[in-house]
Amino acid sequence: xxxxxxxxxxxxxxxxxxxxxxxxxxxxxxxxxxxxxxxxxxxxxxxxxxxxxxxxxxxxxxxxxxxxxxxxxxxxxxxxxxxxxxxxxxxxxxxxxxxxxxxxxxxxxxxxxxxxxxxxxxxxxxxxxxxxxxxxxxxxxxxxxxxxxxxxxxxxxxxxxxxxxxxxxxxxxxxxxxxxxxxxxxxxxxxxxxxxxxxxxxxxxxxxxxxxxxxxxxxxxxxxxxxxxxxxxxxxxxxxxxxxxxxxxxxxxxxxxxxxxxxxxxxxxxxxxxxxxxxxxxxxxxxxxxxxxxxxxxxxxxxxxxxxxxxxxxxxxxx
Amino acid sequence: xxxxxxxxxxxxxxxxxxxxxxxxxxxxxxxxxxxxxxxxxxxxxxxxxxxxxxxxxxxxxxxxxxxxxxxxxxxxxxxxxxxxxxxxxxxxxxxxxxxxxxxxxxxxxxxxxxxxxxxxxxxxxxxxxxxxxxxxxxxxxxxxxxxxxxxxxxxxxxxxxxxxxxxxxxxxxxxxxxxxxxxxxxxxxxxxxxxxxxxxxxxxxxxxxxxxxxxxxxxxxxxxxxxxxxxxxxxxxxxxxxxxxxxxxxxxxxxxxxxxxxxxxxxxxxxxxxxxxxxxxxxxxxxxxxxxxxxxxxxxxxxx
Numbered sequence: 001x002x003x004x005x006x007x008x009x010x011x012x013x014x015x016x017x018x019x020x021x022x023x024x025x026x027x028x029x030x031x032x033x034x035x036x037x038x039x040x041x042x043x044x045x046x047x048x049x050x051x052x053x054x055x056x057x058x059x060x061x062x063x064x065x066x067x068x069x070x071x072x073x074x075x076x077x078x079x080x081x082x083x084x085x086x087x088x089x090x091x092x093x094x095x096x097x098x099x100x101x102x103x104x105x106x107x108x109x110x111x112x113x114x115x116x117x118x119x120x121x122x123x124x125x126x127x128x129x130x131x132x133x134x135x136x137x138x139x140x141x142x143x144x145x146x147x148x149x150x151x152x153x154x155x156x157x158x159x160x161x162x163x164x165x166x167x168x169x170x171x172x173x174x175x176x177x178x179x180x181x182x183x184x185x186x187x188x189x190x191x192x193x194x195x196x197x198x199x200x201x202x203x204x205x206x207x208x209x210x211x212x213x214x215x216x217x218x219x220x221x222x223x224x225x226x227x228x229x230x231x232x233x234x235x236x237x238x239x240x241x242x243x244x245x246x247x248x249x250x251x252x253x254x255x256x257x258x259x260x261x262x263x264x265x266x267x268x269x270x271x272x273x274x275x276x277x278x279x280x281x282x283x284x285x286x287x288x289x290x291x292x293x294x295x296x297x298x299x300x301x302x303x304x305x306x307x308x309x310x311x312x313x314x315x316x317x318x319x
Numbered sequence: 320x321x322x323x324x325x326x327x328x329x330x331x332x333x334x335x336x337x338x339x340x341x342x343x344x345x346x347x348x349x350x351x352x353x354x355x356x357x358x359x360x361x362x363x364x365x366x367x368x369x370x371x372x373x374x375x376x377x378x379x380x381x382x383x384x385x386x387x388x389x390x391x392x393x394x395x396x397x398x399x400x401x402x403x404x405x406x407x408x409x410x411x412x413x414x415x416x417x418x419x420x421x422x423x424x425x426x427x428x429x430x431x432x433x434x435x436x437x438x439x440x441x442x443x444x445x446x447x448x449x450x451x452x453x454x455x456x457x458x459x460x461x462x463x464x465x466x467x468x469x470x471x472x473x474x475x476x477x478x479x480x481x482x483x484x485x486x487x488x489x490x491x492x493x494x495x496x497x498x499x500x501x502x503x504x505x506x507x508x509x510x511x512x513x514x515x516x517x518x519x520x521x522x523x524x525x526x527x528x529x530x531x532x533x534x535x536x537x538x539x540x541x542x543x544x545x546x547x548x549x550x551x552x553x554x555x556x557x558x559x560x561x562x563x564x565x566x567x568x569x570x571x572x573x574x575x576x577x578x579x580x581x582x583x584x585x586x587x588x589x590x591x592x593x594x595x596x597x598x599x600x601x602x603x604x605x606x607x608x609x610x611x612x613x614x615x616x617x618x619x620x621x622x623x
Binding site: 002004005006011012014015016019022023219220221222223226227228229230231232233237238239240241242243244245246247248249251252253255256257260263267 | 320330331334335339340341342343344345346347348354379380382388389390392393394396397398400401402403404410414415416417418419420421422423424425426427428429430431478
């Protein structure tokens with residue numbers, strides 16, 4: 001938890017249940033607006049699907065056709081709370097239908113089934129087909145946290161034993177060896193030895209790493225310097241003109257959006273209705289037809305990126 | 320969006336955007352501008368009237384802007400859209416209908432630089448947002464009484480330009496904070512304490528503060544008017560401050576009940592600790608006599 005690795009594309013193993021689901025939407029949209037083909041992927045548990053963030057994120061992702069994939073690892077328990085006690089619809093994949101996106105339930109302990117579902121969903125996201133919800137039905141055969149009793153409180157030994165028979169790594173190992181015949185026991189042993197060495201190295205590295213210097217504790221709260229360069233250029237203002245508040249702010253936003261094609265503008269009351277926001281008219285030659293209130297694909301041609309859904313632009317719900 | 324609605328997504332603002340740079344050790348940041356109409360305007364009611372800048376300024380990792388005029392609103396917005404940190408742009412909707420001179424072309428207002436809105440010699444009024452035009456109106460009224468108020472427009476609540484406030488205080492020696500948000504853990508207390516720490520010797524009177532009364536915004540216009548800071552209240556507070564009178568606010572919601580001491584007995588003189596020592600008064604003094612007679616505890620300034 002609380003891990004980030006930009007190089008690996010890890011945007012955070014969030015400490016707040018459900019909070020990272022929306023980030024996948026934002027990351028996907030950010031990729032698209034920059035003309036990149038990356039997608040946002042959120043991993044979360046069954047407990048998160050009753051959080052408002054899950055529903056809000058899926059809805060927005062669908063309506064904006066965000067390049068995102070939502071992967072729910074349904075292991076039947078939110079820490080110690082059984083899924084059946086907190087929803088009358090434990091079929092999580094079916095919730096995708098509410099938001100007009102495909103929902104797939106797969107055997108979460110079948111490595112190839114998950115790989116295949118994810119491949120399809122990622123391809124759909126990349127090609128402009130919008131988001132997908134994948135429910136990987138699985139189980140946690142260990143405690144939720146250090147010291148969490150594996151059985152005896154919210155689960156029985158028989159239930160855990162049954163799932164242990166279907167351990168995804170054991171299953172995949174068996175299939176590679178006997179069903180596909182694509183690996184020998186020596187291959188598997190070499191992979192396992194390599195993984196164990198990686199973990200041992202990481203552990204040794206962490207143990208040998210020095211404690212951080214307390215003098216660094218106040219770094220990275222805000223940018224340093226805090227002000228962006230143009231704000232420090234204290235040129236005396238040129239000519240002035242009298243403007244209303246909303247008009248002045250709208251002009252400022254429009255100027256910045258023209259200068260930076262990666263600015264996205266979300267909100268209620270923006271676009272045609274909002275007097276406070278850049279409208280097609282602000283951009284002069286841009287005709288309304290080129291204004292994408294719901295962008296469906298990377299559109300570098302459009303200088304305006306207002307993302308307020310309008311009924312007539314709403315996408316037909318895919319099933 | 321109304322500023323009140325920000326709490327619908329407060330977790331994303333204060334737990335995610337604000338902490339992303341720190342949690343990623345500077346590798347990631349959330350360059351997002353949350354633009355919201357803030358403050359009271361014509362009975363918008365309890366869910367459409369709030370000024371919440373102190374709540375957001377409390378959280379490390381957020382920049383909080385409360386502009387007071389069209390030029391600053393545009394300039395701060397342009398800076399916010401160039402910045403790489405999350406910015407709360409709380410625009411007083413009571414000023415949406417206002418007009419003003421706006422520089423043409425590129426115009427950026429830096430974060431953390433207050434604006435001297437009016438020069439004066441007798442007291443300093445610190446304000447932000449729609450309190451700035453009210454403070455200026457009050458200052459004009461005070462001027463007719465030969466009280467010249469200096470008015471400082473903070474522009475950003477975080478970063479807070481304490482240097483400009485202290486500079487002004489060194490000229491005027493009196494400070495009145497006028498803020499539309501509530502007083503509890505708020506801007507008035509924050510600035511007063513900054514003065515304690517940075518310029519206490521400059522004060523000719525305690526720092527005064529005016530805030531919206533500690534209630535949700537009532538709907539009835541007459542009730543709403545009774546809880547907001549208006550020009551007459553600013554004028555009165557400034558006059559009182561010049562006279563050395565500072566209003567004692569009532570936002571603490573004191574109960575009148577005495578402190579619960581049942582679980583906290585007075586510290587005993589433990590053998591492992593040095594006994595508490597009080598200085599003894601000089602022999603022959605009146606306080607020495609009182610101390611000797613044990614009639615009352617010795618006090619460095621004996622009662623007359």
